[in-house]
Every structure is written in C-alpha cells, then in structure tokens.
Amino acid sequence: MxxxxxxxxxxxxxxxxxxxxxxxxxxxxxxxxxxxxxxxFQYDNGHPGGIGPISPDGAVNHIWKKVLQKLPAIKEAVVREKRKPPGVSVPMRCHCT
Structure with missing residues (x-):
C-alpha cells in the first residue's frame, strides 16, 4: 500500500x-x-419529510444499539452509587467508550 x-x-x-x-x-x-x-452513515430514511420506515442498518439504529450495549453497565453503576454509605468513595467500573 x-x-x-x-x-x-x-x-x-x-x-x-x-x-x-x-x-x-x-x-x-x-x-x-x-x-x-x-x-x-445515513441519518435520514430517504423519505420526504422523514416520514416512513427507518433503515434497520442505518446510523440512528446503529447509535441506539451501542447505547443498549452500554445500558447494563450504566444501570449497575447507578445501583452501586445508591447503595454506598454516605462519604464512601467507590471506584468507577464503567469504562464507557
């Protein structure tokens, strides 16, 4: 190359x-x-005014899939934060990229 x-x-x-x-x-x-x-890389669905079906392989659904992949770790961090005693520091385990 x-x-x-x-x-x-x-x-x-x-x-x-x-x-x-x-x-x-x-x-x-x-x-x-x-x-x-x-x-x-297509953010629109190709229909006038954006009305119509969204491509299942399009950028919007790709972004939502990535968000859903991170959701369990985010929920775990929220639950851990709620359970810790006041004044205690808990190291972050969610390494979102």
Missing part, C-alpha cells in the same frame, strides 16, 4: 495519478466494501 507524506501532497497530479493506478478489481472491492457500510 502506498504511504504519503506532507511533501508528496504538494506534487502536481499526485492524487490523480494515485487514483488512476488503482486496479479495476481493487476499485470494485472498494465499492463493495463501501456499499456494506454506507447505511451506517
């Missing part, structure tokens, strides 16, 4: 030549990969 440095960016036609050097096979592979992840 080609790596580029800042000075390379100043060379005339560098990007055009680099893009033209990509084989048809590799371009088709890039297109297939992009088609697979494209719904993750």
């Amino acid at each position: 080609y790596t580029c440095c800042f000075d390379d960016a100043l060379k005339p036609r560098l990007l055009v030549d680099r893009l033209r050097s990509i084989s048809v096979k590799q371009r088709n592979e890039f297109r297939r990969n992009m088609a697979q992840v494209q719904p993750i």
Whole structure:
C-alpha cells in the first residue's frame, strides 16, 4: 500500500495519478466494501419529510444499539452509587467508550 507524506501532497497530479493506478478489481472491492457500510452513515430514511420506515442498518439504529450495549453497565453503576454509605468513595467500573 502506498504511504504519503506532507511533501508528496504538494506534487502536481499526485492524487490523480494515485487514483488512476488503482486496479479495476481493487476499485470494485472498494465499492463493495463501501456499499456494506454506507447505511451506517445515513441519518435520514430517504423519505420526504422523514416520514416512513427507518433503515434497520442505518446510523440512528446503529447509535441506539451501542447505547443498549452500554445500558447494563450504566444501570449497575447507578445501583452501586445508591447503595454506598454516605462519604464512601467507590471506584468507577464503567469504562464507557
């Protein structure tokens, strides 16, 4: 794979030549990969006014899935906080990323 440095960016036609050097096979592979992840970056549902079904693989549902994955750890932290005696410090165990 080609790596580029800042000075390379100043060379005339560098990007055009680099893009033209990509084989048809590799371009088709890039297109297939992009088609697979494209719904993750679509925040609308493609319907006028936003009225209509939301894509199950779209960005909004992807965000909700991530929130739901973190929910058990968040609930545990809330319960632990409520149970601790006053003045006691409990180390955080929820490492949300």
